[in-house]
Amino acid sequence: MRKACSLCPCILKATIEKEKLRRKKPVNFTPIEELFRVFDETANILQEELDCTYLEALAETGENIFHGDVIQDEVSELNRKHLLKHYGEITITKYSKEEIRKSFQLAILKGMQQNIQPNHQMTPDAVGMFVSYLVGKFMSKNISFTLLDPAVGTGNLLFTVMNHLTDKDVHAIGSDVDETLIRLAYVGANLQEQSVQFFNQDSLEPLFVDPVEIVVSDLPVGYYPNDVRAADYEMQADKGHSYSHHLFIEQSVRHIKDGGYLFFIVPNSIFESEQAPKLNSFVKSHTFIQGMVQLPLSLFKNEAAAKSILILQKKKEGAQAPKNALLVSLPKMSNRQAMQTIMKDMDAWFKEEK
Template identity: 60%
Template sequence: MTPIERLFTLFDQTALILQEELQCTYLEAVAETGENVFHGDVLQEEVSELNKKRLKNEYKQIQLDRFTNEEVRKAFQLAVLKGMKEHTQPHHQMTPDAVSLFMSYLVGQFTANHFALTILDPAVGTANLLTAVLNHLPRKQVKSYGIDVDDLLMKVAYVNANLQKHPVHFFNQDSLQPLFVDHADVVICDLPVGYYPNDDNASRFILKGESGHSYAHHLFIEQSVHYTKEGGYLFFLIPNSLFTSDQAPQLHAFLKEHTVIQGLLQLPLSMFKNEQAAKSIFILQKKGIHVKAPKKALLIELPKFSNKQAMKAMMHKIDEWLATEKKGL
């Protein structure tokens, strides 16, 4: 059994016991068992003495310190994915792992000269993307913020970060309301796509819809730019249809005024059920005194992540592009 399999089995088996005992969903039970693993104890008073013993016995067999952060993240992610399949809601979708890892590589490369960083994920979900990025910035001092309106996802995110020993500041709120966070050097966000129901709040934004509901993903971009430092980077996972919608001209004008486009990396279409669902990684830099537009933006169609040779060549190409453009970064 691999370390990831061993850990997943622990999360899964103990979550099933708690699901039965607490009469809750599997996803809620995963959050509860994750909290127990972190504390090395059974925190739920409703659990029978017999099951308390069983659970404590299971927890004792695993010492978290013997696992890497990535092993913990991947094992916990598998349990969360199982829970999401049973309990699907449109916004309960996790960023694919290969994309999270590739985003963490990009963040690392673009911030290579930063010793200390502040990172914000305004749609943090279960914190899988955020913790993947944090796990790949080992030699930096990082302060991170995660925001989500969904209280169950927030509980999962908090447990996930604890298990990986990342001191993330979490806020359970509507990310499009005023935020109580430091301005960030880096924003990462798998953009929630769809309409934003709060027209009253949307009216504060430049990118509000002309009539009817506004696009949530446009407002998230504006909010993210607002909370980024001058010269800071934004890494968005965007739908490929972002620039062909009826409100695309306003978005284009906003981006031109406030940001510099560093790159657009199209994810392999094979990752998605259909072409309409396809996404890209969009890299922006907020304008500032020393910010120069790249001579040539990084425009790339990524190969399949499973094609190691092609990915290696592509990363080499990105590194070369960065080395050439870095004088202006």
Template identity: 60%
Template sequence: MKLEGIEIIFNVLNETAEILQAELSCSYLEALAETGENLFHEDILQEELSELTTKRLKKIYSEIALNQFTNEQIRKGYQLAILKGMKDSVQPNHQMTPDSIGLFLGYLVNKFYENSKSLSLFDPAVGTGNLLTTILNHLTSKEIHSIGVDVDDLLIKLAYIGANLQRQPIQFFHQDSLQPLFIDPVDAVVCDLPVGYYPNDEGAQKYQLKAEDGHSYAHHLFIEQSIHHIKPGGYLFFLIPNNLFESTEAPKLHVYLQEHVHIQGILQLPLSMFKNQQAAKSIFILQKKSENVKAPKQVLFASLPTLSNQQSMGSILQKIDKWFAENKN
């Protein structure tokens, strides 16, 4: 992939976002959302700008045509601008899932749905949409109806604009995913689980995985909500903290999973990906129980090497192929 394409996209977004940030007295990320809207609509939508600023923006936008770039070039250029804006953001939930994980999750979704020409895909903590669009950009052989939900108004706006720029028709809902969701059951779920406590104790009451005392774990409730909204036999791909089964609430989670899903695999991500080893994560693959679905003969366990190590990754992919041949007939 040409770096020039990614750089051109980033430079246009960055320069115009900085102009809008100064003129509108807003944050860089808010200005990025504004300029993304302009770029998509090929127009300047902010009526309060000075004539000089409008002319400057028009000149910069006129030098770029989105249809000359691939979806991945647009996604990566936009992602770089978001990452720049996030450096100023202090919210810990504003963390983007690394590209290499998104690519690997795309590979896994494709593998588990090899025989499906179309599927519905749901991310209940979509954030800026980077994980979802990474997967969609690599599942081009399938017709995918995708849905993203997030409680953060700025993140969901950035996700919606990124999807428009990449011409990905994703349905977005701005709401708390742990409140009732008005969506049809989906074929598959992908989610980088938000880890922490859910502050809404009343809202947690309807969940089996609620805590008996104090706040419930949001990540446990997200797992339950996802299982509730997936079709029988559907697969769920979660990024989970490595210590998921070490908390005081873990026994309850274990019983719940045994009742509702078959565990398909746990793939531990390389520790080198995480600055803090306490924050290390694994990919957790589940299948919702259904009459015609059997548990795998054995669960797929693997520790992934550094994802850029092609030789080691090659042997892991062979291991996954072998597991599919033995367990997925």
């Protein structure tokens, strides 16, 4: 499913260690660390008070911070005072959207590690920022547009893209089957003051949303268990379960406007699997392949888990495929010189093709 950033656990560990030191002597916190500390300490209080998971408590404390009060009636008067004391240490409006996103996602990551949820991992920040760069380039002439993430999870990819497109008016839609994750995404959107409409449902069931201009998604990889529902898709497997990531691509194409762009984070081997012929046929029939950007192997645990960004455009009358698709293999993000060379090559491609 979603690939966790290899750097995130290190950042989380450093933040927790710094918090331990704070209790011994004064420490200068970064804004992200300040917010994480409040999210974490108040979530711990609510987790014990409400007898729930850390992630559920995190959603509750996020709601409290948004409303500026303790809204849970079950909280004791003593803990209510403790919570209000912590909330009084911050003014959420003084933090940037990215500071809120990063601190909230660090707390979510801690909760995921505690509950061991391998299928609920976050898209690496570096990947999200690169997707936002690509969306900005393809939508450079658009002042505003609508965006869909059909596998939104906690919203990390969606918010990264929205937060980095500061010159655009973006109205987004997110859908996910997991109730806890979609609630965390909802709370995150409120705290970041982002315009997002959320649906808690299986996104491969009918989606009652208007067609959008952009789709971004870190696709859930694996088999879709509902063969009856899969039968409504062109990419239904001839036998056995269909690939969910294939069906998500088809569902996304159904819900995007003619000429709209789709940005999918997919396995590098997506066009080499046993069900790839149907995917190839669907993609050729309904879309133009704009490009494929292979992400650095250093972002992933091993080569088998490596992923790429697949860029498609839904066909429309008068539109044509690019003369040359954008095919890029990214170096390590830390290799500044190599990245600058790649970015220059990509800028040249956009000037020629767009």
